[in-house]
Amino acid sequence: MDLTEQQRKMLEGECGEGAALAMKIQVAIGRSFGAKRMVPITRAHVALSNQEADLWFAEKLLSAGAKCKVQPTVNPGFSLAYFEKAASLPDEARSLMQRTHNAYKELGAVLSYNCTPYLGSNIPRFGEIAAFSESSATPFVNSVWGARSNRESAQSALCAAVTGFVPEYGLLLDENRLGNILVEVKADMKSDFEYQLLGYMGKKIGTGVPVFTGLPENISQEALMNLGAQLNTSGAYGMFHVVGVTPEARTLEQAFGGKKPLRKVVITNDDLRDILNVISEPGMRKIDFAMFGCPHFTLKQVQEIAGMVRGKKLAVEMWILTSSYVREMADRMGLLKIINDAGGHVVEDTCCDQPCWPHLNGKTGVTESPKCAYYTRRRGMSFVVRDLRTCVEAALKGEVE
Amino acid sequence: MNRRVFACHSISEGVAEGDVLISQDQIMFYLIDPDTGVVIEKGHCLEGKSVAGKILVFPGGKGSSVVQADGLYQLAARNNAPLAMIIQNPDTVIVASAIIMEMPMVDGVDDAFYKAIKDGDRVRVDAGKGVIEIISGR
Numbered sequence: 001m002d003l004t005e006q007q008r009k010m011l012e013g014e015c016g017e018g019a020a021l022a023m024k025i026q027v028a029i030g031r032s033f034g035a036k037r038m039v040p041i042t043r044a045h046v047a048l049s050n051q052e053a054d055l056w057f058a059e060k061l062l063s064a065g066a067k068c069k070v071q072p073t074v075n076p077g078f079s080l081a082y083f084e085k086a087a088s089l090p091d092e093a094r095s096l097m098q099r100t101h102n103a104y105k106e107l108g109a110v111l112s113y114n115c116t117p118y119l120g121s122n123i124p125r126f127g128e129i130a131a132f133s134e135s136s137a138t139p140f141v142n143s144v145w146g147a148r149s150n151r152e153s154a155q156s157a158l159c160a161a162v163t164g165f166v167p168e169y170g171l172l173l174d175e176n177r178l179g180n181i182l183v184e185v186k187a188d189m190k191s192d193f194e195y196q197l198l199g200y201m202g203k204k205i206g207t208g209v210p211v212f213t214g215l216p217e218n219i220s221q222e223a224l225m226n227l228g229a230q231l232n233t234s235g236a237y238g239m240f241h242v243v244g245v246t247p248e249a250r251t252l253e254q255a256f257g258g259k260k261p262l263r264k265v266v267i268t269n270d271d272l273r274d275i276l277n278v279i280s281e282p283g284m285r286k287i288d289f290a291m292f293g294c295p296h297f298t299l300k301q302v303q304e305i306a307g308m309v310r311g312k313k314l315a316v317e318m319w320i321l322t323s324s325y326v327r328e329m330a331d332r333m334g335l336l337k338i339i340n341d342a343g344g345h346v347v348e349d350t351c352c353d354q355p356c357w358p359h360l361n362g363k364t365g366v367t368e369s370p371k372c373a374y375y376t377r378r379r380g381m382s383f384v385v386r387d388l389r390t391c392v393e394a395a396l397k398g399e400v401e
Numbered sequence: 402m403n404r405r406v407f408a409c410h411s412i413s414e415g416v417a418e419g420d421v422l423i424s425q426d427q428i429m430f431y432l433i434d435p436d437t438g439v440v441i442e443k444g445h446c447l448e449g450k451s452v453a454g455k456i457l458v459f460p461g462g463k464g465s466s467v468v469q470a471d472g473l474y475q476l477a478a479r480n481n482a483p484l485a486m487i488i489q490n491p492d493t494v495i496v497a498s499a500i501i502m503e504m505p506m507v508d509g510v511d512d513a514f515y516k517a518i519k520d521g522d523r524v525r526v527d528a529g530k531g532v533i534e535i536i537s538g539r
Contacts, residue, residue: 028500032412032491032508047467053474054467057501075467133466133494154467156497170493203426207461207490235427236463236492278444353468375468377441378431 001030001167002037010163018066022159029156030167038165039172043124043147044070045117046109046161047134047154049351050077050100057155058103061162068108069164072157073122075134076113076296076321077101078356079349086356093355109161113349114323115295116225118145121325126247129172131160135371136295139228142239144221146247148172151238171238177248178257179211179241182264187272189216193368193387195223197272199230200279200370202237205265211241211255219245222298226369229295233371279370280385283400287384288363290314290395293321294352294372299329301388302346306335308392309342315398316365318344321352344395352376366391366400405535407514409487411528412496415505417484418525418536421518422447422455427463430472430498438481452476456524457483458515462495470498477502485526487533507533 003011011027013020030038048054077097083089104111112121117132118140124130124147132138132149133156141147150170152160160166170176183205187194198212210231219242231237241249249255292305297320305320320339322330327348330336336346350356352367353375361380367373368391373383384400394400425446432442438453453476462469476482485505488495499506505528514533518524523536 025497025500028413029493029497032410032496032500033493047465049465049467051467051471053471053502056474057470135465138466150493152466153470153494153497155470155501156493157466202463232466233464236461236494238492375431375465377443 001027001035007038007165016065018061018064019162021061021064022066022162026156026159026163026165026167030169033167033169035167035169037168039129039168040164041070041129041131041160041166043122043128043130044072044157044161045122045132045134045137046072046157047075047115048077048100048104049075049154050097050354052096054154055096055100055103058107058158061158062103062106066107066162068161070161071108071110072161073110073112073114073117074104075115076349076351078351078354079347082347082350083356088359089356090358096355115351116323119221119298120323129166131157131166133157135232136225136229138238139231139240140225142171143228143241143246144224149238151236177209177239178259179209179249179255180262181205181208181210182261183210183212184264184266185212185214187267187269191387192220192222192226194272195226196230196368196370197275198267199227200234200275201267201271202231202235204271205235206263208262209239209241210237211243211249211252211261213243213252215242217244222301225295229371233374276385279373281364281382283384283386285364285384286399287316287366287394289316289360289365290318290391291352291365291367291372292319292391294367294369297322297326299326302326302330302335304388305392306338308389309344309396310338312342312396314343314395316395318395320344320346321350322346322348324348353379357381366394405517407511407533409507409531409533410509411531412491412506412508413499413504414529415485415503416527416529417456417505418523419454419456419484421520421522421524422450422452422457423518423520424457424459427461428459429462429464429469430476431465431468433472433476435475435479435481438476452483453481455483456485456487456526458487458518461488461490462492466494469494470501473498473502473504477504485528487526507531
């Protein structure tokens with residue numbers, strides 16, 4: 001790979017050992033993908049998620065003296081302020097989150113603790129080169145905003161934030177951004193929930209850049225967020241095209257760059273029903289809790305729940321995870337009070353796959369997110385997956401249809 | 402079976418020898434029990450099988466950009482990680498995870514290798530030299 005003098009000096013340690021380590025890793029990644037050079041970034045998002053491996057790596061960079069040149073926004077772990085009040089918080093969990101917080105504060109990150117930065121705190125413009133990790137974030141910035149980011153891992157995005165560069169390959173190059181799989185959606189896309197299921201069809205869609213046709217006009221941000229989140233649960237997709245939404249796909253021809261798709265996939269109502277049966281526990285049962293906000297709920301979604309629970313009492317605990325911004329708006333707008341009065345909790349800075357939920361181990365909940373149901377298996381939670389309305393009704397009754 | 406040698410492209414350096422385990426499905430290492438190396442993902446073709454100490458041959462990684470690394474890290478901490486990974490469609494998340502954790506990983510192997518290989522074959526991977534050797538078939 002051809003490095004500029006500045007980049008070469010960084011690799012050789014003139015900007016400190018931390019930057020040298022980050023650069024060394026990025027050069028190795030670039031080499032495996034045949035990158036010819038490193039290019040500057042102006043934005044980054046690190047999906048830290050308070051995981052041990054990520055903390056190990058962040059502390060390794062930090063102890064080598066690394067500091068972020070481009071300040072990244074970061075994913076949630078869990079809110080220490082909120083969960084310290086909970087008697088069930090294990091000491092190891094508290095210490096893990098405290099160390100994550102300290103490490104990223106020292107590294108110079110923006111402590112946003114939110115997995116949907118592309119809706120507020122970190123929005124790239126068209127064509128901007130960025131290093132975004134996080135399941136829903138990478139496809140959203142590529143496919144909706146038209147920025148250019150590879151599907152970075154939390155750690156490679158942190159390296160990019162430290163060096164200020166990324167190796168140039170993959171989705172940074174025009175030819176790799178073209179669609180190559182035609183996905184004809186023949187299912188009824190009635191609500192944002194169907195996009196969760198469509199995104200979960202990764203095994204059927206296969207490896208490549210999918211181009212979705214047959215979707216309704218005026219797709220909501222929530223639907224696009226869901227689609228990306230689930231595509232990167234069931235598979236690995238840095239980018240998708242929705243004709244008429246993706247800036248680089250004004251037409252079907254443009255999406256494929258005038259070429260023929262390698263593959264054509266048709267998705268029907270039966271496919272969505274079948275995949276729901278794979279990811280969800282069977283219904284018609286009592287539930288212990290409801291969990292929403294994977295990815296973090298938008299104000300609109302919080303509002304929808306508030307509308308359904310106003311003046312009622314929930315039969316089971318309900319957790320709504322969101323950004324500090326949305327929680328503040330919900331507070332100002334009286335939504336928080338409505339939800340709290342019903343017995344629900346709106347929590348900022350927190351992810352469903354965290355050690356702050358030991359009391360949910362062995363319990364069965366409802367959620368509208370297959371991603372939430374998938375990862376929390378490691379923490380002993382089970383989920384019946386349904387659309388938001390059905391989930392909220394289930395939380396009011398204590399049982400799900 | 403004769404010893405057969407195949408060229409490959411190095412992603413993360415290292416040398417390892419062990420028995421092959423083939424996955425038709427993409428892999429998310431977080432959905433593998435770190436204490437046993439057994440795949441716990443419902444419906445995965447390796448569900449119930451252990452990746453510990455294997456030369457893992459699989460199409461690619463999938464899923465979250467942060468827990469993929471954590472899955473590998475937790476497996477490695479308990480000596481239950483695969484010894485080496487032979488991958489068809491590398492993506493940045495899995496490549497970065499392998500490089501950071503210094504686990505041998507290669508791609509770009511000839512189709513003939515995939516035709517020749519089966520579960521339980523003994524294989525030696527030298528990622529630095531870009532060579533895979535099938536030592537013995539079962």
